[in-house]
Amino acid sequence: MARVPLKKSRFGEYGGQYVPETLMPAITELEHVYAKLRTDRSFQKEFHECLKQYVGRPTPLYFAKQLTRTLGGAKIYLKREDLCHTGAHKINNTVGQALLTKRMKKRRIIAETGAGQHGVAVATIAAMFGLEAEVYMGTEDMARQALNVFRMRLLGAKVTGVDAGSRTLKDAISEAMRDWTTNVRTTHYLLGSVLGAHPYPMMIRDFQSVIGREARRQIMAAEGKLPHCLVACVGGGSNSIGLFYPFIKDARTQMVGVEAGGMGLTSGKHAARFAGGVPGVLHGTMTYLLQDRHGQINGTHSVSAGLDYAAVGPEHAMHHDSGRIHYTSATDQEALEAFDLLSQEEGIIPALESAHAVAEVIKRAPKMKKNEILIMNLSGRGDKDVNQIAQMRGIQL
Amino acid sequence: MSAPSNRITATFDRLRRQGEKALIPYIMAGDPSLAETETLVVALEKAGADLIELGVPFSDPIADGPVIQKAAERALRTGTSLRGILQSVKSLRTKTQVPLILMAYYNTIMAMGEREFCDAAVRAGVDGVIIPDMPPEEADSLQRTSAEKGPCLIFLLAPTSTTARKAEVIKRTSGFIYYVSITGITGAKLRDQDSIKRNVCALQKKAKKPVAVGFGIATPDDARQIAAFSDGVIVGSALVRKIEELQHSPDLIHGVSRFTAGLKAALSGNGSK
Numbered sequence: 001m002a003r004v005p006l007k008k009s010r011f012g013e014y015g016g017q018y019v020p021e022t023l024m025p026a027i028t029e030l031e032h033v034y035a036k037l038r039t040d041r042s043f044q045k046e047f048h049e050c051l052k053q054y055v056g057r058p059t060p061l062y063f064a065k066q067l068t069r070t071l072g073g074a075k076i077y078l079k080r081e082d083l084c085h086t087g088a089h090k091i092n093n094t095v096g097q098a099l100l101t102k103r104m105k106k107r108r109i110i111a112e113t114g115a116g117q118h119g120v121a122v123a124t125i126a127a128m129f130g131l132e133a134e135v136y137m138g139t140e141d142m143a144r145q146a147l148n149v150f151r152m153r154l155l156g157a158k159v160t161g162v163d164a165g166s167r168t169l170k171d172a173i174s175e176a177m178r179d180w181t182t183n184v185r186t187t188h189y190l191l192g193s194v195l196g197a198h199p200y201p202m203m204i205r206d207f208q209s210v211i212g213r214e215a216r217r218q219i220m221a222a223e224g225k226l227p228h229c230l231v232a233c234v235g236g237g238s239n240s241i242g243l244f245y246p247f248i249k250d251a252r253t254q255m256v257g258v259e260a261g262g263m264g265l266t267s268g269k270h271a272a273r274f275a276g277g278v279p280g281v282l283h284g285t286m287t288y289l290l291q292d293r294h295g296q297i298n299g300t301h302s303v304s305a306g307l308d309y310a311a312v313g314p315e316h317a318m319h320h321d322s323g324r325i326h327y328t329s330a331t332d333q334e335a336l337e338a339f340d341l342l343s344q345e346e347g348i349i350p351a352l353e354s355a356h357a358v359a360e361v362i363k364r365a366p367k368m369k370k371n372e373i374l375i376m377n378l379s380g381r382g383d384k385d386v387n388q389i390a391q392m393r394g395i396q397l
Numbered sequence: 398m399s400a401p402s403n404r405i406t407a408t409f410d411r412l413r414r415q416g417e418k419a420l421i422p423y424i425m426a427g428d429p430s431l432a433e434t435e436t437l438v439v440a441l442e443k444a445g446a447d448l449i450e451l452g453v454p455f456s457d458p459i460a461d462g463p464v465i466q467k468a469a470e471r472a473l474r475t476g477t478s479l480r481g482i483l484q485s486v487k488s489l490r491t492k493t494q495v496p497l498i499l500m501a502y503y504n505t506i507m508a509m510g511e512r513e514f515c516d517a518a519v520r521a522g523v524d525g526v527i528i529p530d531m532p533p534e535e536a537d538s539l540q541r542t543s544a545e546k547g548p549c550l551i552f553l554l555a556p557t558s559t560t561a562r563k564a565e566v567i568k569r570t571s572g573f574i575y576y577v578s579i580t581g582i583t584g585a586k587l588r589d590q591d592s593i594k595r596n597v598c599a600l601q602k603k604a605k606k607p608v609a610v611g612f613g614i615a616t617p618d619d620a621r622q623i624a625a626f627s628d629g630v631i632v633g634s635a636l637v638r639k640i641e642e643l644q645h646s647p648d649l650i651h652g653v654s655r656f657t658a659g660l661k662a663a664l665s666g667n668g669s670k
Contacts, residue, residue, distance in 0.1 A: 025562070164466055181460065183580075281504045
């Protein structure tokens with residue numbers, strides 16, 4: 001049987017291109033354009049120059065001395081993506097895709113956002129590159145991330161609330177895909193995580209891999225050896241795969257992805273796809289989904305909007321099945337305690353998403369030897385969450 | 398690779414002999430309930446529907462506009478599932494032989510299993526299936542399964558489809574080709590009929606398979622104009638909106654019938670030319 005194009009869109013059995021026909025030509029164009037740019041020197045140079053000058057890379061690999069002492073086990077290093085311009089790793093990918101948008105001669109970008117960090121990164125990069133931007137965001141997320149909504153609007157982006165379904169990230173992605181279907185000739189969909197139809201998961205992983213490449217170089221310079229363990233939170237999974245990918249062949253480096261355990265795995269109110277999900281197809285890709293037995297997507301819950309999504313990147317699904325990456329979860333409560341601990345021990349307020357990774361470090365580091373090294377991806381800073389935390393504690397700001 | 402010929406092919410053949418165009422209404426199965434869906438199917442046929450599309454509700458329908466999204470939410474609230482819909486089709490087959498086509502997002506089929514879905518669908522009396530999020534790239538496995546006994550796998554083409562993609566869909570589709578009239582989602586406004594006409598005529602020439610046009614066809618006038626150059630028209634959101642308006646009214650069946658009869662009258666006027 002003839003194939004258009006040849007099947008190279010999969011991570012094992014996961015991934016693929018499950019999108020409406022109207023979008024397929026745009027997906028194919030993206031695939032071709034990116035295949036060229038991936039090895040194009042001038043593109044890569046422009047990308048890395050922009051990461052250096054505008055994003056502020058390389059970000060530090062910071063030795064967390066206090067936290068290490070308090071936990072009394074492995075040496076803990078934090079990859080400081082929270083120090084990127086706009087406050088999270090999300091900007092790495094938006095720089096790459098904005099450059100690509102210009103090469104495709106499209107003038108408009110659209111995006112979805114959950115916590116608002118990707119939305120802010122898109123609004124930022126649109127302002128810098130002179131592109132028109134529209135960001136879709138569930139109305140529930142808009143309420144809990146009001147600050148980021150305001151930031152996007154300050155940057156000149158249009159923020160459109162999505163009032164359908166669960167009014168969170170999943171509905172924002174659906175709405176962005178509808179916009180893209182309607183305006184595909186002029187618009188690039190700047191997807192924010194390693195999700196969606198091929199080539200998005202691969203391309204976004206490539207753009208985010210700068211995190212792991214830097215971390216690898218930095219830990220070799222600091223310690224002269226590879227880390228024993230990497231820890232990162234997993235929503236769609238872009239910050240984690242960005243850190244993990246350059247280490248994937250280092251068999252002795254363990255990798256741990258932390259999903260949102262919400263109110264606990266037995267409560268049903270969580271977003272731990274690998275704990276309660278089965279393979280299915282959502283938003284263009286085949287991967288683990290939280291769904292019912294009829295294939296309807298379940299509502300999810302997490303204190304952190306950025307992890308509150310029913311699907312996980314297809315590359316993670318492959319690494320889950322092979323066992324190369326170990327997946328676990330942290331509950332809302334554990335994340336909130338970790339949030340406080342990192343703030344008070346290290347003077348670093350983490351994003352609630354990243355606090356899930358901190359929660360895993362709290363469990364794991366004490367069990368490791370003192371000469372072992374653990375690198376955690378501190379994917380974003382917590383300024384955006386301060387209002388929400390205050391509210392939860394009954395404090396009026 | 399086509400599925401065995403069935404009611405779909407037979408219907409298009411009969412219409413062509415009679416110089417008529419197919420009216421294909423779309424309703425969401427389970428909106429407002431599966432019992433009413435069964436009544437509606439019989440009423441739609443009586444009012445002039447030649448084939449009927451039954452939407453399978455999905456929680457995240459990326460190809461659909463707000464009208465069909467809301468219909469899916471209503472259907473899911475009353476517990477509608479693909480298995481339940483197949484039960485309804487089975488019971489409908491004691492009352493009507495109108496061709497029935499499911500429009501289902503791939504995940505609902507995958508959750509049931511491709512093999513089990515094809516077997517159950519054919520057993521129930523489903524003639525075809527349209528999967529809006531399954532382009533030819535992802536269709537191999539389901540197509541191998543459906544090629545044995547059915548149902549027909551109906552593929553979509555869009556204004557953005559390239560020549561190579563058109564050729565691929567022409568080869569793969571069975572029953573008919575679903576031509577998406579606009580670059581957009583269901584329920585959007587119809588624009589630029591000339592370019593739809595050019596695309597559909599070119600397709601018909603190459604395909605030698607019926608080409609039905611959907612998305613954005615809302616009024617008898619739209620239907621007449623599109624039917625003038627295609628083999629059939631699919632009317633979805635406009636009809637679903639009617640059902641939404643009348644869902645709590647005793648006039649539901651009557652109102653939907655009247656709307657459908659109006660579309661049919663517009664097509665018949667055209668067909669007799």
